[in-house]
Amino acid sequence: MPGPHDTFVRHTFDHPENAAAELRAVLPEHVVSQVDWPSLRVESSSVVDSDLRETESDLLFSARLRGGHPLLLYVLLEHQSSVDRWMALRMLRYVVRLLERWRQHHLDSTTLPLIIPLVMYHGPDGAWTAPRRVEDLFEFPGLAREQWRALVPRFEYLLDDLTAKREEALKARPGPPMARLAWLVLRYGRSEELARRLPEWVALFAQVQAGPEGDRHLAVLIQYLLLMGDQAAHTAAGQVLNLVVGGQRTEELMRSYGEELIEKGRQEGLARGVTRGRAEDILRILTARGVHLDEQARQRILTCTDVATLDRWFDKSLNASTLVDVLDTLEH
Incomplete structure (x- = not known):
């Protein structure tokens, strides 16, 4: 059963425009400039085999490069309350399994598609400290370490550590209002700062409500805030909602x-x-x-x-x- 973080993140980032904003914020510039962004789409869950679906928090995107080369973007949305030291090994396993599954359906191909792994983290215990390279998990003899490192798998995942980002930086990221508001809510959702910061995001809430599927997005946001926030955050969320949709609608939503x-x-x-x-x-x-x-x-x-x-x-x-x-x- 997916938790509230999984549900909220999946609701937000399975929309291609929001996913594109997240990927553009983290991927290297040479990748961003070569991706044909209108071709980005969410792959169905059937693409990822059952052994990988122990949670409902992962998303798989496909896109094409401007020259027509297929590109797979695997995004693992990490919601653990503590840093996972073994994430590099987990991500390596995910990528290998995805490639194996891809090969089963492309037996005539002599090459593999690019897969770029990305971890989004917003835990309450501070910045991400786990190794991002698989080779950093091995124990090597004291001498000639680099020679030993050349003999083990080399693999690195990208990281979007929201806990290391300032509010101003997240607000300034290019992307739809829902994506920017989601980054902020994920960043501060489990902190005492949430109640103080919510009133500063009224304009973003209003932009979300005025956009496509605005009522639905706003409802998901409020539900998440009620699930994750303390009583002060609940009060602040109600005040923000009142400014955006009015008193009667706020009362209906909060009661519902x-x-x-x-x-x-x-x-x-x-x-x-x-x-x-x-x-x-x-x-x-x-x-x-x-x-x-x-x-x-x-x-x-x-x-x-x-x-x-x-x-x-x-x-x-x-x-x-x-x-x-x-x-x-x-x-x-």
Whole structure:
């Protein structure tokens, strides 16, 4: 079940114009200048195989370069509350799996498409500190390190660390109002600063509301703020909404989403109970079969909220003799 960050980011950036704004802000200039941006589109979820879809937070885009060369842009939208040291390894696995899947459908091709991996991060614990290169995860002998580094995979992902960006810089990024407001909300959504900053974004809220699908975008924004913000942020969101759509509409939306969030909380509580029970069943089976489980593996299983993934792990655990039989790689 996707969380509130996943839902909000996917709603925002599966629109090509918003996705283009994010990609233009992060990709190297020589790439930006060569992409045929009107050709950018979101690939269907069927492009990414089931083993990669443990969350609903990743987006895959395709585009063409100006010379007609196909380009795949894989965007992993990272919403963990802490920095993931192993992100480079995870992203390498994603890219390899995407390339393998692409090869299955292009058997006559003698080359591979370009895939550019990008992580968007907005955790509350400060700037991103994990290695961005796979080679930085290896342990090398003290002497001749560069010679050893030449023997291991070389891979690097791009990073959009919103926590390192100032408000003025995010406001100044080119792009639709919804994209700029999303960056700001993601940047400050889990901080005490949110309530103070929201009134400064009234103009952006008004631009979102006045644009295409404005009412729908505004509703998603308010829902996210009610989910993530504290009481001060709720009050500030109501005041901003009142300035944009008027008192009566604000009261209707705030009451409607308040009731909806209560019901959603109840449903999510039930869902958590189901997934937690399934995860504990997997742990019991593996323990009974004598499979060693370190703490990292235990937490990965216990914190997984995707029912399909848990079902797959459960089926594999019935005949497992090692942990690798169940979890292909320990990504987190």
